Amino acid sequence: MSLLSATLAEPQSFQTWEKLLLLSLILASAILFFRRFAPILDRILKSRRDPSFTLAPVGKRIWDFFWEVLCQAKVIRERPLPGLAHAFVFWGFCAFALVTLNHFAVGLGFGFLSPEGVFGRFYSYLAATFAAACAIGIFGLFVRRFFVRPRWLGQKVSCESGFIAALIFILMVTYLAAFAVKSASPAASALWWIHTLSILVFLPIIPHTKHLHLVLSPATIFLSRGGFSKIPPLVGDEDFGLVTGKDLTQLTSLQAYSCVECGRCTEHCPANNTGKELNPKEIILGLRSYLNDLGPQSEENIIGKYNSLTADFQCTTCGACEFQCPVGIEHLPIIIGLRRGAVNTGAWEDEHGAKLFLALERGSNALGMSTGERDKFIQKQAFPIFDGSQEYCLWLGCMGGYDPKGREIVADFARIMNYLGTSFGVLRKEKCTGDPVRRLGNDLLFQQLAESNLETLAQNKVKKIITICPHCVRTIQEDWKEFGAPPEIEHHSEFLARFADKLPKAGARTTLGAPSMAQSDRAIGGIPEAPSSRSGKETIVYHDPCYLGRYRNVYDEPRAVASLAGEVVEASRSHERSFCCGAGGGLVFLGEETGDRVSHTRVNELVATGASTIGTACPFCNTMFRDALAEKGDAAPQLLDIAQLTARNLPALDNKPDNQPRLSS
Amino acid sequence: MKIIVCIKQVPERDAQVRIASSGKLIEESDLQFAMNESDAYALEEALQLKEKNGGEVVVLSAGPERAGTTIREALAKGADRAIQVESDSLNQLDALAVAQLLSAAAKQESPDLVLTGLQSDDLGYGQTGVIMAELMGIPHASLILNVEKTDTGITVKRELEEGWFQSIDLPLPAVLMIQSGGTKLRYATLMGIKKAKTKELRKISAADLGQSAAPAATLEKITQPQKQKSTQIIPGSPKEAAATLVEKLKFEVRVI
DSSP, rough: GGGGGGGOOOOOOOOHHHHHHHHHHHHHHHHHHHHHHHHHHHHHTSOOOOOOOOOOOHHHHHHIIIIIIIHHHHHHHSSHHHHHHHHHHHHHHHHHHHHHHHHHHTTTTTOOOEEEHHHHHHHHHHHHHHHHHHHHHHHHHIIIIIIOOOGGSSSSSOHHHHHHHHHHHHHHHHHHHHTOOOOOOOHHHHHHHHHHHHHHHHHHGGGGSSGHHHHHHHHHHHHHOSSSOOOOOOTTTTTOSSSGGGBBHHHHHHHHHHOOOOOOOHHOOOHHHHOOOOHHHHHHHHHHHHHTTTTTOOOBBBBBTTOOOOOHTTOOEEEEEEHHHHHHTHHHHHHHHHHHHHHHTTTOOOOOHHHHHHHHHSSSSSOOOHHHHHHHHHHHHOOBBSSSSSSSSOOOHHHHHHHHHHHHHHHHOOOOOOOHOOOOOOOOOOOOOOOOHHHTTTTTHHHHHHHHHHHHHHHHTOOOEEEHHHHHHHHHHHHGGGGSSEEEEHHHHHHHHHGGGGOOOTTOOOOSSSOTTTTSSSOOHHHHHHHGGTTOOEEEEEETTTTTTTTTTOHHHHHHHHHHHEEOOOOOOOOGGGOOOOOOTTTTTTTSSSSHHHHHHHHHHTTTTSSSSEEOOHHHHHHHHHHHTTTGGGGGGGGHHHEEEEETTSSSOOOGGGGGGOOOO | OEEEEEOEEETTOOOOOBBBSSSSBBTTTTTTEEEEEHHHHHHHHHHHHHHHHHHEEEEEEEGGGGHHHHHHHHHTTTTOOOEEOOOTTTGOOOOOHHHHHHHHHTTTOOOEEEEEESSSSSOOOOOOHHHHHHHHHOOEEEEEEEEEOOSEEEEEEEEEEEGGGGEEEEEEEEEEEEEEEOOOOOOOOHHHHHHHHHHHHEEEETGGTTTOOOSSOOOOOOOOOOOOOOOOOOOOOOHHHHHHHIIIIIIIOOOO
């Protein structure tokens, strides 16, 4: 029998008792499914409504659904082999929708896809192709789960997963085998019944296993919060974040039940990978257990039996988990929600955390320094004060205004702006944007800082802000929206990339030994000469800051800027998969007491590229790496922000007199 | 245990202080205000005592309308209620007159313990608490880092010089001046602020307290500290210069 003449064998007729048996089995399976699924749906629907949820923009939702669900793009891109295997299983299921419908219809005597008809034959071949791919896919996934056993899938081998894999395999094999037997033969009948029973056993298993994602995750992806790390507003006087079951929203509960336990979040989590307690997957499964045990009306605290306070505060909010999640779980609003609950009620006690909060309650910056220090820096650099006549307000931020290394970056960036003839000014007074307290869940302090800054910016009629800090960019642009309309803001990498053709390239410098404006602030030793004059082209490994990459989708601009100074090479993890420096989420102020240091792990990856320079675009990454590199001694590559890499190649006397207004006292 | 904590609102630590045109006050228009630092420690000590032994913490503050924000902050951190002695001319009073107002208000409450900060960050007299104790006729102790409740009263830890500490037993009621840094301050929370909205803030005027409140001492003039930089370059050979330097250090500066 040649392959193309093969025809799908179906039983030709069914006895009445067979039809009755089939009907009752379908009914039993469906009832069992709904009895198990209904309480879950009920818990999701009885959760609190999401305060800020809107369906708009629907276009983006439809696109996400098409791309992430139907095309399985994220599943495949982030884990190509298992992803492809999963995609084949998924597409197989899609192709089988019609086949299965017809399968039951045949049993009841209403078959509509005749295997001999033109469409029926075509479709059965199509389904057979998918069945073969699906069988291979599920076999591959079975081998991975039970023999390769990546640690992300958990310590315990899940028997139910094996059983389900077997069922799917049987479904596909029985379908394919039906091409090899004669219609109306006992073999055809047997295959038909095995296929039927497999489906009917599979259905009721779904709700109580991670295979619930089959039902829920398409909805979860479609109903996302509509933005990366989108933190919902607190509503009313009793909302302090995620404290008890009553605070769980419908989206949170839906997401908790959608988790497929693939562990991609864990695989990419900087805290988990450096030996901390935090495991993003367990955070989600903890919420699921809470909902199963207590439900969404419970007033019992989530933190405790179902969630670890210590783990919640180990998160750097790098967003790798949320970015990686293939079923649309948004971890950041959940983890930050739990922190909000703990901080807004005063349950979180931490020496460093309290110190940071008190510094920002009483002072203006997260480093706890006197504002006079910022004034002195502005005076020393002769930065013009913003008076409404300049194009940009240069936002210094806590790092740019107070940290020695951050100041060097700002000073060099200002030199470049002067070189380009772009007018800018700095504010007389500036407070922390509230980024660290926002991520740590201190809503009181965040609101005070956001409102105070928005008022200052409005008073000064600021239209455009530029800053060297991705955390400032994100917080001003997205998080402040809750309290007013922030001005337009841009990160310096975006600005520099726009002017890339006007900026000097490495080796183009004519005058050597140009004193930098920031020279006096530099530590002894200073910045070494670009090695371009000595040993060929400099290689620069660019580190993607989380708040510029995953949070803002800016990957090419800083690379374009860095490539002016030398050859850009990539670390083993880069772009969307970049590994955190360890500073985010307020953690730079908390200290890191357990496990390896995230910054050391990342620095080792960067050093392993053999690059002569590490290029950064965030003052926090810079400060973390500076500390981590200290132990490398003389072998350490140089560490420079992209602004410093650029400023290094400016001609010596770039300071046009008309760009040098002095600080009026 | 009923504890009264006296709290003063002072210019923020980083404030750029300018002298008002009268020459007797500072210009307040551009200033941001905050809780006096050692008062914040007094409040923390009171809250910890209440958490351990039960009772009530009452905030007492003399100040103009604007002091309300600092009082709310104290309520948000956990004080139960507050009394504000309202007067716009407080900044013309001396420590005695302020202490008269505060002690009159405190007496009405018959507290077991009165805590004040050691001194204010703005005027820095360090007098108010001591005078209050005298006016109330109860014992006091200053430079206190820690307070423990005992069966008969309290045991306090005082900071002395050169790293020495003194432990004293006091009967109640008493007035204690609390030193900064003895404990860790708590941070303000959203829940605290929301609860503070419903807490009682009673305002009384200086006249209601029946105090004449005429200062015994008046402030004549305030000035910025004189910045002096007088650098002398000593000429001559190193030997001669060194001799001149020693002479100057001995007889002019008198440090050796």
